[in-house]
Amino acid sequence: MTIRRLPLQPAVWLIAIVISLLRVVAFSQTIPQKPPSATQSEERLAMQYFQQRDFEKAADILQRLFKNEKKPYLYSYYLLSLNELGRFDEAVKAARQMQKQFPGQPAWMVDEAYVNYLSGNQRKAEKLFKNLIEKSTESQQLVLQTANAFRARGLTAQALETYEKGKKLFPNPDALLSEIASVYEMAGDFKNATDTYLTLLGTNPQMLENIKGRLQFSLAQDIENERANYLRRKLLAAVQKDPDNQQLVQLMLWYSMQSGDFETALNQAIALDSRFKNGGVEVMQLARIAASSKNFATSLKAVDYIINKHKETGLSEDAKILRINILFAQMDPSSPVSTTQVAHLEKELRRLIKETFRRDAVPELSSKLAHLLAFYSGKPEEAIQILEPYTETGLPDAEIKMELGDIYLLTDRVWDANLMYAQAAKEAHDDEQGQEARFKQARLSYFMGEFEWARAQLDVLKSATSRLVANDALELSLLISENLDPDSTYTMLQIYSKADLMVMRNKPTTALQLLDSIGNAFLGHPIQDEVVLKKALINGSMNRYHEADSLFKTLYNFYPDGIWAAKALSERAKILDLKLGKPTEALPLYQLLITRFGSSFYAEEARKRYREINSQTQPAL
Numbered sequence: 001m002t003i004r005r006l007p008l009q010p011a012v013w014l015i016a017i018v019i020s021l022l023r024v025v026a027f028s029q030t031i032p033q034k035p036p037s038a039t040q041s042e043e044r045l046a047m048q049y050f051q052q053r054d055f056e057k058a059a060d061i062l063q064r065l066f067k068n069e070k071k072p073y074l075y076s077y078y079l080l081s082l083n084e085l086g087r088f089d090e091a092v093k094a095a096r097q098m099q100k101q102f103p104g105q106p107a108w109m110v111d112e113a114y115v116n117y118l119s120g121n122q123r124k125a126e127k128l129f130k131n132l133i134e135k136s137t138e139s140q141q142l143v144l145q146t147a148n149a150f151r152a153r154g155l156t157a158q159a160l161e162t163y164e165k166g167k168k169l170f171p172n173p174d175a176l177l178s179e180i181a182s183v184y185e186m187a188g189d190f191k192n193a194t195d196t197y198l199t200l201l202g203t204n205p206q207m208l209e210n211i212k213g214r215l216q217f218s219l220a221q222d223i224e225n226e227r228a229n230y231l232r233r234k235l236l237a238a239v240q241k242d243p244d245n246q247q248l249v250q251l252m253l254w255y256s257m258q259s260g261d262f263e264t265a266l267n268q269a270i271a272l273d274s275r276f277k278n279g280g281v282e283v284m285q286l287a288r289i290a291a292s293s294k295n296f297a298t299s300l301k302a303v304d305y306i307i308n309k310h311k312e313t314g315l316s317e318d319a320k321i322l323r324i325n326i327l328f329a330q331m332d333p334s335s336p337v338s339t340t341q342v343a344h345l346e347k348e349l350r351r352l353i354k355e356t357f358r359r360d361a362v363p364e365l366s367s368k369l370a371h372l373l374a375f376y377s378g379k380p381e382e383a384i385q386i387l388e389p390y391t392e393t394g395l396p397d398a399e400i401k402m403e404l405g406d407i408y409l410l411t412d413r414v415w416d417a418n419l420m421y422a423q424a425a426k427e428a429h430d431d432e433q434g435q436e437a438r439f440k441q442a443r444l445s446y447f448m449g450e451f452e453w454a455r456a457q458l459d460v461l462k463s464a465t466s467r468l469v470a471n472d473a474l475e476l477s478l479l480i481s482e483n484l485d486p487d488s489t490y491t492m493l494q495i496y497s498k499a500d501l502m503v504m505r506n507k508p509t510t511a512l513q514l515l516d517s518i519g520n521a522f523l524g525h526p527i528q529d530e531v532v533l534k535k536a537l538i539n540g541s542m543n544r545y546h547e548a549d550s551l552f553k554t555l556y557n558f559y560p561d562g563i564w565a566a567k568a569l570s571e572r573a574k575i576l577d578l579k580l581g582k583p584t585e586a587l588p589l590y591q592l593l594i595t596r597f598g599s600s601f602y603a604e605e606a607r608k609r610y611r612e613i614n615s616q617t618q619p620a621l
Contacts, residue, residue, distance in 0.1 A: 088119035110149035156187035398424035570602035
């Protein structure tokens with residue numbers, strides 16, 4: 001019989017504490033409570049020594065405390081300290097004292113056996129383990145208590161044997177499947193754990209969500225993707241064998257979404273919906289998850305299915321609204337948007353605003369229509385007419401006021417923009433919308449050349465709970481603080497901020513002219529890397545990808561240790577990969593991002609795309 005010992009790490013100390021607390025709860029209702037004989041200060045001192053791994057001092061205090069009162073949690077710390085010190089005879093004695101104090105409880109007997117094993121007396125340990133497992137078959141309660149005690153010490157083989165021998169005591173032979181699966185999982189045996197979970201699902205469909213959670217935890221540790229491949233094979237075989245098992249199909253759908261295979265997941269969700277008449281719930285869930293993962297093509301297919309198959313339902317209306325959100329998300333600000341795409345989206349928005357019975361969604365839809373008209377159709381005045389009535393209702397709507405503020409800024413109504421941002425910040429208080437509104441106020445100050453005031457606001461927002469706002473605030477604050485002129489003025493930054501404002505107002509040619517004036521007249525100024533970056537981004541937004549690629553290459557070559565080095569590599573890789581259709585040329589850039597900037601946000605994206613390109617270019621076996 002294999003005995004598995006878990007090393008005494010901080011995590012194990014936590015387990016020991018939890019075990020102790022559970023034991024206290026288990027015995028508190030049956031054991032007369034004695035007044036404590038040791039002071040709380042002594043207990044705290046013992047715990048402090050234990051946490052500092054000074055087991056000698058901890059054991060001396062715990063020995064005295066344990067002698068006076070057999071508290072389970074004191075015992076757990078005492079036993080762990082003795083084992084670490086190799087004082088095994090004392091540890092066995094302590095375990096036997098607990099057996100005498102609390103007779104009939106297998107936990108302390110397991111401890112005695114375990115200490116014998118640690119001391120090298122394996123024959124004695126094996127004998128005690130065997131006796132415990134045989135004795136556990138006297139009752140269902142003893143089976144569970146003994147197996148749990150084995151699990152607490154990491155003795156997975158003994159726990160499994162206890163469950164196997166104890167199954168005959170339970171009316172349902174599958175009663176212990178969940179416990180058995182979790183022990184396999186604890187032992188790192190994913191294959192047996194998976195097989196047991198699938199058997200459990202067949203006998204107890206209500207365990208589906210629990211099984212998903214357990215599998216998700218195991219898959220998160222799957223570095224080599226071996227577990228995912230095994231689970232996929234088992235699920236495919238199980239579904240093919242029993243295609244009418246709704247829970248199996250749902251588990252297969254869940255796995256496909258977890259692995260990012262949304263196309264397969266959509267087929268499964270539609271099949272599930274058609275076969276079991278679930279009202280499109282699974283398809284809608286898939287649509288949302290695919291959209292959040294930026295798999296817009298699959299998400300649109302999913303919402304179109306719901307709109308066509310589940311007409312005149314609330315879910316259909318939700319799907320129509322999600323469809324609008326997806327179409328908006330597809331409008332990449334770094335690339336030109338066709339007039340046909342804009343006209344189609346405007347038509348859909350107007351129709352949905354008019355026809356939807358979800359009247360609570362109309363303000364949000366109106367805000368999107370106004371954004372489209374102002375920033376893509378060149379109709380800012382019509383956009384203002386749509387949104388201004390919402391600000392006069394007296395009802396708080398920070399999102400609409402921020403949108404209106406952006407449109408005011410677009411049309412050079414600076415003070416009106418600032419008023420809208422201020423009202424939005426006040427209404428949303430300290431939530432993420434409020435933080436975004438305050439960032440827009442700070443950015444407006446930056447556009448207007450009020451750099452010191454803007455930086456003061458941005459420095460506060462660097463600790464915002466919204467990661468996006470915090471990152472944007474940090475970047476803009478650094479831009480201001482690191483680009484002073486030699487005479488401590490902001491002449492160059494004033495030109496740069498005007499160019500930034502022109503970008504926001506969709507005037508890229510004017511922005512490039514302003515940036516060129518900086519590059520031509522002030523070579524060597526610290527703002528030069530920002531100028532190159534901005535010019536590259538503007539060229540990309542104008543569909544001039546070769547020019548953008550050249551500028552990003554220049555940025556990285558001239559400033560390899562600058563703050564934009566990782567971004568330059570990332571943007572170059574994406575242009576070659578996604579805009580110019582040269583993924584194999586992008587591979588070395590993705591690899592350089594991963595190796596040189598491994599902890600950056602850009603490296604996370606690079607790893608994912610690097611694997612995708614490699615898998616697509618690998619020759620078939």
